[in-house]
Amino acid sequence: MENTYVIGIDLGGTNTELGLVRNDGHIVARHNLSTKDYSSFPPFADDMVKAAGELCAAGDPETGWHGTVNDLRGIGIGAPNADPNTSSMVEPPNLKQFKGVSNFAVEFRRCGVTVPVAVDNDANAAALGEMVYGGATGMKHFIMITLGTGVGSGIVVDGKLVHGSTGTAGELGHNILIPNGRECSCGRRGCLETYTSARGIVQTYIEVRREMGAPADAKEHPGWIGPEVTDAEIHSITVGMAASAGDPLALEAFRRVGYWLGIACANAVTFSAPECIFLMGGPTKVGDPLLRPLRKSFDEHLLNIYQGKCRIEMSHLKTNEVAILGAAALVS
Amino acid sequence: MENTYVIGIDLGGTNTELGLVRNDGHIVARHNLSTKDYSSFPPFADDMVKAAGELCAAGDPETGWHGTVNDLRGIGIGAPNADPNTSSMVEPPNLKQFKGVSNFAVEFRRCGVTVPVAVDNDANAAALGEMVYGGATGMKHFIMITLGTGVGSGIVVDGKLVHGSTGTAGELGHNILIPNGRECSCGRRGCLETYTSARGIVQTYIEVRREMGAPADAKEHPGWIGPEVTDAEIHSITVGMAASAGDPLALEAFRRVGYWLGIACANAVTFSAPECIFLMGGPTKVGDPLLRPLRKSFDEHLLNIYQGKCRIEMSHLKTNEVAILGAAALVS
Numbered sequence: 001m002e003n004t005y006v007i008g009i010d011l012g013g014t015n016t017e018l019g020l021v022r023n024d025g026h027i028v029a030r031h032n033l034s035t036k037d038y039s040s041f042p043p044f045a046d047d048m049v050k051a052a053g054e055l056c057a058a059g060d061p062e063t064g065w066h067g068t069v070n071d072l073r074g075i076g077i078g079a080p081n082a083d084p085n086t087s088s089m090v091e092p093p094n095l096k097q098f099k100g101v102s103n104f105a106v107e108f109r110r111c112g113v114t115v116p117v118a119v120d121n122d123a124n125a126a127a128l129g130e131m132v133y134g135g136a137t138g139m140k141h142f143i144m145i146t147l148g149t150g151v152g153s154g155i156v157v158d159g160k161l162v163h164g165s166t167g168t169a170g171e172l173g174h175n176i177l178i179p180n181g182r183e184c185s186c187g188r189r190g191c192l193e194t195y196t197s198a199r200g201i202v203q204t205y206i207e208v209r210r211e212m213g214a215p216a217d218a219k220e221h222p223g224w225i226g227p228e229v230t231d232a233e234i235h236s237i238t239v240g241m242a243a244s245a246g247d248p249l250a251l252e253a254f255r256r257v258g259y260w261l262g263i264a265c266a267n268a269v270t271f272s273a274p275e276c277i278f279l280m281g282g283p284t285k286v287g288d289p290l291l292r293p294l295r296k297s298f299d300e301h302l303l304n305i306y307q308g309k310c311r312i313e314m315s316h317l318k319t320n321e322v323a324i325l326g327a328a329a330l331v332s
Numbered sequence: 333m334e335n336t337y338v339i340g341i342d343l344g345g346t347n348t349e350l351g352l353v354r355n356d357g358h359i360v361a362r363h364n365l366s367t368k369d370y371s372s373f374p375p376f377a378d379d380m381v382k383a384a385g386e387l388c389a390a391g392d393p394e395t396g397w398h399g400t401v402n403d404l405r406g407i408g409i410g411a412p413n414a415d416p417n418t419s420s421m422v423e424p425p426n427l428k429q430f431k432g433v434s435n436f437a438v439e440f441r442r443c444g445v446t447v448p449v450a451v452d453n454d455a456n457a458a459a460l461g462e463m464v465y466g467g468a469t470g471m472k473h474f475i476m477i478t479l480g481t482g483v484g485s486g487i488v489v490d491g492k493l494v495h496g497s498t499g500t501a502g503e504l505g506h507n508i509l510i511p512n513g514r515e516c517s518c519g520r521r522g523c524l525e526t527y528t529s530a531r532g533i534v535q536t537y538i539e540v541r542r543e544m545g546a547p548a549d550a551k552e553h554p555g556w557i558g559p560e561v562t563d564a565e566i567h568s569i570t571v572g573m574a575a576s577a578g579d580p581l582a583l584e585a586f587r588r589v590g591y592w593l594g595i596a597c598a599n600a601v602t603f604s605a606p607e608c609i610f611l612m613g614g615p616t617k618v619g620d621p622l623l624r625p626l627r628k629s630f631d632e633h634l635l636n637i638y639q640g641k642c643r644i645e646m647s648h649l650k651t652n653e654v655a656i657l658g659a660a661a662l663v664s
Contacts, residue, residue, distance in 0.1 A: 158492065162489055162603070162605075164473050164606065165471075165605050165606060165642075168637050168638075169605035170602075170603070171602040172603070175602050176598065179595055188632075266508065270503040270504055272496050272501050274496065275497040306500075309497065
């Protein structure tokens with residue numbers, strides 16, 4: 001089979017990374033742009049298309065392929081608050097410099113791109129990436145949950161992403177897990193995000209250490225976060241490292257986070273009965289301290305008719321590749 | 333356009349009703365069988381096919397159409413625990429006389445039916461009925477929630493029922509609304525069903541009257557359920573009638589039920605971003621005492637990006653027609 005190429009663009013608040021992706025999922029080359037250096041969208045679009053052109057010109061040394069952006073199969077962009085129906089971002093919260101509507105299709109056409117341009121939000125792109133290049137190959141029904149600053153999700157039903165009537169379906173991070181629970185940045189209370197995002201993990205740890213105090217055998221736990229570290233200084237990575245080192249407080253925090261996420265996953269199954277729920281994102285890297293209580297809670301809370309029919313897995317894609325591969329999958 | 337006909341069968345634990353349905357949604361004639369009189373499935377299938385044959389033979393006086401079951405477009409069956417992939421019910425809890433697997437396609441073929449036979453669970457059938465004959469005509473994304481002895485749901489995404497990898501997706505009644513909440517018949521705790529089914533309404537009323545006691549102006553409320561009515565004697569219809577008559581305790585019970593259902597509906601929107609959530613079933617007949625607090629809670633708990641984009645409506649189909657029309661829609 002002849003090789004085809006796409007450009008995947010992972011647009012983030014700080015950095016934007018472009019990758020030239022071969023149809024077998026190999027990222028041939030990358031280019032980085034500093035998103036925050038742009039004060040409006042059109043010059044940013046100019047530079048994205050220029051960088052894409054340079055990646056195409058350099059081409060794939062392994063196969064000898066090279067060309068222009070219009071020799072690609074297309075350009076896919078994973079971006080916050082992106083709406084695939086309109087090919088645009090609308091006032092993304094972390095990209096306030098791009099006021100109003102930032103329309104990728106229109107701007108890329110202006111820059112001479114004639115091949116397909118597809119846009120979707122980052123969690124949806126990650127789900128597609130898993131389907132095209134990762135562990136969900138051939139699956140008709142699965143869910144991707146991304147843990148990070150927020151909690152995102154991409155839901156695949158009958159082999160297609162669920163976009164719903166608004167284009168913005170699949171916001172499981174804002175499913176209310178505990179009515180009247182923790183305050184969420186969305187202005188409501190009790191959203192899954194407040195319990196299982198990076199910030200949710202930190203808040204849980206702080207609650208745990210307030211409840212439990214220093215462990216009796218604190219000195220035996222090199223990972224233990226001492227009282228000299230203030231609440232404000234604790235990051236989810238700190239908690240993850242402490243848990244990995246065996247700190248009982250950090251392990252208890254992840255036990256609670258896993259318990260909550262297990263309920264949310266069991267609830268998601270009652271909706272679309274997926275074969276698998278994939279997880280990705282920084283807070284999942286801790287591994288067993290999160291996964292064990294998560295799977296235990298999932299089994300306990302899963303309705304009997306679904307028992308043994310849905311598993312929870314980590315994304316099969318590499319952390320530093322998933323965003324670009326997800327974006328690439330939008331045009332694959 | 334030439335008229336076509338299907339038989340819709342609403343299979344219930346006590347009664348099974350067959351209807352001859354014209355393609356414009358008119359139920360031409362009906363026939364009733366007493367489900368509980370059958371001790372095994374094959375003779376029951378014999379009688380269903382025989383009754384269907386009689387309905388076809390009598391035909392449609394308005395158009396003059398008549399024929400045999402094999403002149404139909406098909407036969408659709410809405411039944412508890414039915415799996416469309418296997419065309420069968422597996423040990424439905426309220427039909428214990430039909431042990432093991434009751435396969436409609438196989439039994440109906442044995443009885444000489446050669447036209448398509450389609451089976452689905454009752455809530456999914458109701459959703460399809462709404463799409464083909466009711467208020468969801470032309471909608472790509474909507475959800476049907478049925479309140480009754482249990483709480484069922486049918487979810488439509490991209491114009492198709494979501495069946496998931498197991499064939500049994502769409503069990504929102506067993507979404508855990510309150511972790512570690514009320515005991516559910518499924519063996520878990522806190523399921524939506526325990527708060528908003530007929531039984532959930534009764535339990536809520538009992539809790540309310542325990543908390544609040546007799547209203548100060550009880551005598552002014554002809555609907556008030558006096559202390560002479562024991563907890564065991566209260567049915568959801570009793571509570572509905574009391575609420576309609578203005579009883580503050582019953583109104584408070586429905587206010588709580590509406591509050592809970594509003595959260596569940598808002599959560600469902602984060603999944604598939606439907607245009608509309610339809611409600612049907614006995615407990616919804618009370619109307620405003622349920623719908624007002626439900627819509628209020630829905631608005632309060634709906635994520636901002638969905639505000640104004642999803643409405644809650646009663647099913648547009650008549651209560652005594654929805655089950656047959658839903659079953660008919662399976663082959664429409």
